[in-house]
Amino acid sequence: MITYEFLQQYWWFLIALLGGLLVFLLFVQGGNAQIFSLGRSEAEQKLIINSTGRKWEFTFTTLVTFGGAFFASFPLFYSTSFGGAYWVWVLILLTFVLQAVSYEFQHRSDNPVTVKWFRRFLVANGLLAPFLIGAAVSTFFTGSDFTVSKDAMGTITPIISEWGNSWHGLEALADFRNWIFGFMVLFLSQTLGILYMLNNIDDAEFSAKLRIRLRSTALCFVVFFLGTAFFILTAEGFACGNGGVITLEKYKYLHNFLQMPAVAALFLIGVVLVLAGIAEGIFCEKCWRKAIWPAGIGTVLTVIALFLTAGYNGTAYYPSSTDLQSSLTIANSSSSLFTLKTMATVSLIIPFVLAYIVIAWRAIDRKSITREELEENEEKY
Amino acid sequence: MESALIGWSRAQFAMTAAYHWLFVPLTLGLGLIMAVMETLYVTKKDEFWKKTAKFWQKIFGINFAVGIATGIILEFEFGTNWSNYSWFVGDIFGAPLAIEGIFAFFMEATFMAVMYFGWKKVSKGFHLASTWLTASGAAISALWILVANSWMQHPVGMEFNPDTVRNEMVDFWAVVTNPVAVSKFFHAVTCGWEVGGVFVVGISCWYLLKKREVRFARKSILVGSLVGIIGTFAVMFTGDSSAVHVARYQPMKLAAVEGLENGGPRAGFSFIPGVEVPGMLSILATHDIDGIVPGINDILNGYTDNEGNVIPSAGEKMEKGDIALAAFQDYRRLRDTDPEAAAQAKAVLDENIEYFGYGYIDSPEELIPPTGILFWAFRLMIGFGSICLLVMVIALYLERKNRIEGKNWLYHTALASIPLIYLAGQFGWMTAEVGRQPWTIQDLLPLKAAVSSIDHTAVITTFVIFAAVFLFFLIIEIKILAKAIRKGPGIDETLNQ
Structure with missing residues (x-):
């Protein structure tokens, strides 16, 4: 029997899946961030840009679909967070917009100064986007300063969701836990970027360089990951009890993992796969080229588990630190039964979409990128 | 607001x-x-x-x-x-x-x-x-x-x-x-x-x-x-x-x-001010030369449409909108404490829901978009x-x-x-x-x-940022397009002539 509650949970799972895919695809930003630090010569910079860069549309599209799916399934989050944390979303948006044109523009431009500027835009996107997305997701655990009053719609000048301060989202940076989460996603994206390039670029000299860089980047990721895991597992969480009343509960997220063993298992398997991928990339002389796959799959699983623990088991996924009862849960912020049901039917096409992406991806990536290819071919960034 | x-x-x-x-x-x-x-x-x-x-x-x-x-x-x-x-x-x-x-x-x-x-x-x-x-x-x-x-x-x-x-x-x-x-x-x-x-x-x-x-x-x-x-x-x-x-x-x-401003049947279409074809607007809008096309004043004052429906004036719509908003407030206030009164409020709301949006309108003139x-x-x-x-x-x-x-x-x-x-x-x-x-x-x-x-100054700031970004993109885009076009496809003219 497909109930309203089931559909709300199903759609939260799809949001989690899209979130997981998005974080995996941030390997594009991870590559962008290291254009200058890894690419010491023009040829090396071209290798980076043409490796991760040829996948930028997937990251971009997943971000758009993630936003669209959130809008369709949990519109109160869309209206509250986007309208409230204005500056955070605008900054994320701007870096992605600059990135979207920079690949083409840096390739087509003759002027070296212009070329450098467009590559700087790619670096800015590579650094800022993962960090800000990480910090924004972190507020799912740390809370934000907003109130929600649906009754306001009956007034002449209605304001349903009101942000509590004029920083409009930037105040999240005052909480060090959001920094830790942001840095974790930043270094994860760079780790994945390196692993993807190891898989996608056929160049012994550059690959050796990538594997050396992988050590320090992965170490930074692991440190921030441990910090994030510590703060989430020890945090006071936002529990949703009977009648939708929100209360603070000590160790809420730890309890969620313990009470949802499948989610805990997903999290642990994901973490192990990410670490295994990193270890393969650093230590395995025979399999470093394929290390992106365990790390990538692990990333998707870990992010899914984090989203599920933020929203399932009677938890407010977008908590209000100003007014607990304004916190958003998957029950009070979702679309109607009819819309969720309709969208659930639409979502049946997702496996088909994933299938054609895999086919096209394999067709394009069958041959790794080489310096020679970039010199000879006209079709490149 | x-x-x-x-x-x-x-x-x-x-x-x-x-x-x-x-x-x-x-x-x-x-x-x-x-x-x-x-x-x-x-x-x-x-x-x-x-x-x-x-x-x-x-x-x-x-x-x-x-x-x-x-x-x-x-x-x-x-x-x-x-x-x-x-x-x-x-x-x-x-x-x-x-x-x-x-x-x-x-x-x-x-x-x-x-x-x-x-x-x-x-x-x-x-x-x-x-x-x-x-x-x-x-x-x-x-x-x-x-x-x-x-x-x-x-x-x-x-x-x-x-x-x-x-x-x-x-x-x-x-x-x-x-x-x-x-x-x-x-x-x-x-x-x-x-x-x-x-x-x-x-x-x-x-x-x-x-x-x-x-x-x-x-x-x-x-x-x-x-x-x-x-x-x-x-x-x-x-x-x-x-x-x-x-x-x-x-x-x-x-x-x-x-x-x-004032419509009716056989409404004319002006190509430019002063050059009007009688009846043409009725034909374009209703596929019938006798079709009624209401003007701005008709819509504000109320009229009867081509199906014979009486369309209320803007003032009447605003009144019904006010009733709908008030009924909505009553319903929200009473639904947990007095279900019977809440049901009555809901009935009033349902009756006037078509005009809910008009409850936010201050004057009929607001309803006229810029004609020029x-x-x-x-x-x-x-x-x-x-x-x-x-x-x-x-x-x-x-x-x-x-x-x-x-x-x-x-x-x-x-x-x-x-x-x-x-x-x-x-x-x-x-x-x-x-x-x-x-x-x-x-x-x-x-x-x-x-x-x-949001504070309007925040929106002004993002407006200026987006405007600058758009202008920058447009300049670069046109330059790159022009360069690609100048370079041309480079097709050998003798190829498969």
Whole structure:
């Protein structure tokens, strides 16, 4: 029997899946961030840009679909967070917009100064986007300063969701836990970027360089990951009890993992796969080229588990630190039964979409990128 | 809600949408043209068509990036600047956006990469399929965003739920097959074909003017003008049905577009002020010379429509809107403490729900969109579009008669028609969107009840940032396009002559 509650949970799972895919695809930003630090010569910079860069549309599209799916399934989050944390979303948006044109523009431009500027835009996107997305997701655990009053719609000048301060989202940076989460996603994206390039670029000299860089980047990721895991597992969480009343509960997220063993298992398997991928990339002389796959799959699983623990088991996924009862849960912020049901039917096409992406991806990536290819071919960034 | 906030929020959205529409129609039109050219390459096994298709694909790629970059801004702005709107109608409006992402964006992103980088990596058939799928992805994307936009013009398939305080979808197919959506989709996509056709003919004429790439230019004119002419006739056909829909569902927009203060049967259409064809507006709007077209005053004072329905005056609608808002407040206040009184309040709300949005309106004058802008925008759209059709017909005729070479006047005119067709598209959207004012959703939600609660200085700041970014992109985009065009396809003129 497909109930309203089931559909709300199903759609939260799809949001989690899209979130997981998005974080995996941030390997594009991870590559962008290291254009200058890894690419010491023009040829090396071209290798980076043409490796991760040829996948930028997937990251971009997943971000758009993630936003669209959130809008369709949990519109109160869309209206509250986007309208409230204005500056955070605008900054994320701007870096992605600059990135979207920079690949083409840096390739087509003759002027070296212009070329450098467009590559700087790619670096800015590579650094800022993962960090800000990480910090924004972190507020799912740390809370934000907003109130929600649906009754306001009956007034002449209605304001349903009101942000509590004029920083409009930037105040999240005052909480060090959001920094830790942001840095974790930043270094994860760079780790994945390196692993993807190891898989996608056929160049012994550059690959050796990538594997050396992988050590320090992965170490930074692991440190921030441990910090994030510590703060989430020890945090006071936002529990949703009977009648939708929100209360603070000590160790809420730890309890969620313990009470949802499948989610805990997903999290642990994901973490192990990410670490295994990193270890393969650093230590395995025979399999470093394929290390992106365990790390990538692990990333998707870990992010899914984090989203599920933020929203399932009677938890407010977008908590209000100003007014607990304004916190958003998957029950009070979702679309109607009819819309969720309709969208659930639409979502049946997702496996088909994933299938054609895999086919096209394999067709394009069958041959790794080489310096020679970039010199000879006209079709490149 | 402060007017500065509403004004700047509107300006920001309008600027983004107008800028986005500089790139989308070329994606739609050029997508079809390059797919046709690649099909000719595969079926005729002629390398000439491969190089021709590759050249236009390069132009497509340069244009495409800015199009999708600006599309995401629009999606974000629904949330950042129109927060109330996002909740109040998100249950209906969010669905097409999500479907657009799942169905169209992934298709475009996946196959665009194959089309662009895959010439030496995949088979001919796979590549051709990728090109068609890229072009189709753009059209499917247009379908869903236009379903969403059409719902704002003519909201259908939903009910207001006072418990969740939003409109909820009750009939998905009514939303998708909304008659406004059907004609708007074909109108916008075929407008893209016209833009693509005019662009290809104009650029090809530049090569002829420079006496370069002659075979490439002539064949491009052939394909481009055919696509463009077919597109233009489809634009005219769908424009006709759009006019009928506007007359039926948004009579104030039509009255403002015509500057019609007092309407009635046998209403005349002014080509320009003072040059009027009697009865023509009635024919265009109702397909009947005796059809009633209400003027602005009729709509404000109340009138009887063509089906004999008595349409209340603006004042009466506002009164009913006030009753609906008050009943809504009562229902919310009483639903937990006095179910019986709450049920009564709900009954009053249901009775007046059609006019809920009018409860936010302060005076009848607010309901009149700016007539001057609309009057001229509509006429310039038609005028510029018609000039472009004429240019394409002449270019096609001369090309088929083998008399196109040496026609410098045509080359210059065709080049000049490129900005005209872009302006026509901009004026078209201006008519559609400015004409809906003061509503974000026709008769349901006015601007003042849809906007986010942000300091207007924040919106001014982002407006300036976006304006600077857009200008910067436009300059670079034009420079890069000009460079690619100057370089040309580099086709050996002796190849398969």
